[in-house]
Amino acid sequence: MLVSCCGNRCDLCEQYPGRCAGCQAVKGQVAWTAQMNLKVCPFVSCAAETKVPHCGRCPDFPCELYSLSFPEEAPDEEFDRYINSRYDNFAQADPEVTPPLQQRKPSAVKVKVRRRSSTR
Numbered sequence: 121m122l123v124s125c126c127g128n129r130c131d132l133c134e135q136y137p138g139r140c141a142g143c144q145a146v147k148g149q150v151a152w153t154a155q156m157n158l159k160v161c162p163f164v165s166c167a168a169e170t171k172v173p174h175c176g177r178c179p180d181f182p183c184e185l186y187s188l189s190f191p192e193e194a195p196d197e198e199f200d201r202y203i204n205s206r207y208d209n210f211a212q213a214d215p216e217v218t219p220p221l222q223q224r225k226p227s228a229v230k231v232k233v234r235r236r237s238s239t240r
Contacts, residue, residue, distance in 0.1 A: 123213040125174045126163040126186075127206025176210025176217040187230045200231045 122130040124143035130136045135151060143150055148164025162185055163175060172178045182203045190199055210217045 121209070121213055123174065125161065125162075125175075125208045126189075127165050127175060127209045129209055174214070176207065176211060176214060181207070182229050184229065190230065196230060203229075 121138070122142050125148065126143075128143075130140070130142040134142065136142060140146060142152060143161060143164060148160040150161055151219055153159065153161055166183075166185060167174055167178070170178060175183075186203060186206075187199070190202055204206050207217075
């Protein structure tokens with residue numbers, strides 16, 4: 121099983137392996153980044169800056185990027201499933217993945233980001 125930097129399973133992606141060899145192999149320059157006027161996936165950029173191989177090893181997982189990449193109108197339970205599935209993928213692919221240092225409910229990240237963005 122090949123897992124992307126953000127925790128998606130590459131083997132379940134319609135672009136893999138024909139049009140994309142996996143996020144790490146293309147160094148974060150996946151097809152959707154061009155559609156958003158980005159050169160590199162923000163998850164890959166962040167992992168490089170924080171010097172972790174993927175988000176599953178980051179002590180701040182799940183972070184604001186996950187909330188920003190998920191539909192705001194989606195129910196918190198759906199966001200929780202989204203985060204938990206990413207964490208499960210990391211844990212299956214990497215035996216060194218440990219629980220986040222700060223134990224918190226994933227939807228709390230989503231709510232925090234919504235509040236911050238709505239006060240601007």
